[in-house]
Amino acid sequence: MIATESLSKRFPRVTALDRLSVDVGPGVTGLVGANGAGKSTLIKILLGLSPATEGRAEVLGLDVATKGADIRERVGYMPEHDCLPPDVSATEFVVHMARMSGLPPTAARERTADTLRHVGLYEERYRPIGGYSTGMKQRVKLAQALVHDPQLVFLDEPTNGLDPVGRDEMLGLIRRIYTDFGISVLVTSHLLGELERTCDHVVVVDGGKLLRSSSTTDFTQTTTTLAIEVTDTDEHPDGTRAVREALHARGADVVDGGGGLPGAGHVLLLTAQGEETYDLVRDVVADLGLGLVRMEQRRHHISEVFKSEDEQRKEAVGHGS
Numbered sequence: 001m002i003a004t005e006s007l008s009k010r011f012p013r014v015t016a017l018d019r020l021s022v023d024v025g026p027g028v029t030g031l032v033g034a035n036g037a038g039k040s041t042l043i044k045i046l047l048g049l050s051p052a053t054e055g056r057a058e059v060l061g062l063d064v065a066t067k068g069a070d071i072r073e074r075v076g077y078m079p080e081h082d083c084l085p086p087d088v089s090a091t092e093f094v095v096h097m098a099r100m101s102g103l104p105p106t107a108a109r110e111r112t113a114d115t116l117r118h119v120g121l122y123e124e125r126y127r128p129i130g131g132y133s134t135g136m137k138q139r140v141k142l143a144q145a146l147v148h149d150p151q152l153v154f155l156d157e158p159t160n161g162l163d164p165v166g167r168d169e170m171l172g173l174i175r176r177i178y179t180d181f182g183i184s185v186l187v188t189s190h191l192l193g194e195l196e197r198t199c200d201h202v203v204v205v206d207g208g209k210l211l212r213s214s215s216t217t218d219f220t221q222t223t224t225t226l227a228i229e230v231t232d233t234d235e236h237p238d239g240t241r242a243v244r245e246a247l248h249a250r251g252a253d254v255v256d257g258g259g260g261l262p263g264a265g266h267v268l269l270l271t272a273q274g275e276e277t278y279d280l281v282r283d284v285v286a287d288l289g290l291g292l293v294r295m296e297q298r299r300h301h302i303s304e305v306f307k308s309e310d311e312q313r314k315e316a317v318g319h320g321s
């Protein structure tokens, strides 16, 4: 869907994109980074609205440097900032945008009605936009991005300014753009957590550079930590220590997690490399004749990709959900 190769954008005082090479396939992809990371700049280059200083990029197989108009015909764009005229209704505005995209009048009206219904704005569609809440305005912006039935949409910070309920509704809508209509999505956010739930793939940029690009499951599973707790026996009065030594002897990278849940014993933490790690723990505990109180996987959240291993281990102790 999108491919960039060593893409750079330099402004006189700042490098907004720094040799960014990334491939984005179909589905819902999150583009995440702090404010100023270069997300909006990338979208503008991909739409052919702003030239890159160096490198190249293609959207739907079209070169952004020469095929901007063709790209904009096939791609929808929801800009970050409020850009809606206050005096017209959602229907008038979205019909206008549909006509701008080349739809004939009847098709524009029909598609507008369908799209506004889809984004949940049907009842209010004849009221002037100026009286809308932030959430309703975001939905109008989303509707105008979808009205010409694009193959791909770029959504720049669509959850900005929304309360938690509005955020959840918007994330649900974004997911359905792909599942119900097959339109692929590139959605930006500075909030890592919300992309974890919504996206198939996440691209992380920082200071215009690519930090990471991988599937959401890889993000959350590659660094799974196992928390293990065992009973003591007469033979092994310190069961935790016995397990730690046995695991260590068999090459497992295991650390003492210290005190566990209130009332519980010590917790051992080790990084799961796959199914074999579970088997190893089971065998070691059984060989020692100990009881396994808990062995649980703690799936990491995307935000933890940015935390040190020490911080992650500290947090793993005590809440093994």
Ligand SMILES: Nc1ncnc2c1ncn2[C@@H]1O[C@H](COP(=O)(O)OP(=O)(O)OP(=O)(O)O)[C@@H](O)[C@H]1O
Residues within 6 Å of the ligand: 011, 012, 014, 015, 016, 033, 034, 035, 036, 037, 038, 039, 040, 041, 042, 080, 157
């Ligand atoms: N037209 C411009 N002229 C000069 N600098 C710019 C211009 N547009 C963006 N920048 C700078 O480029 C960097 C990246 O900006 P960009 O808007 O792409 O970031 P972003 O990740 O989208 O953040 P935000 O969510 O705050 O918009 C910032 O330092 C910004 O100040």
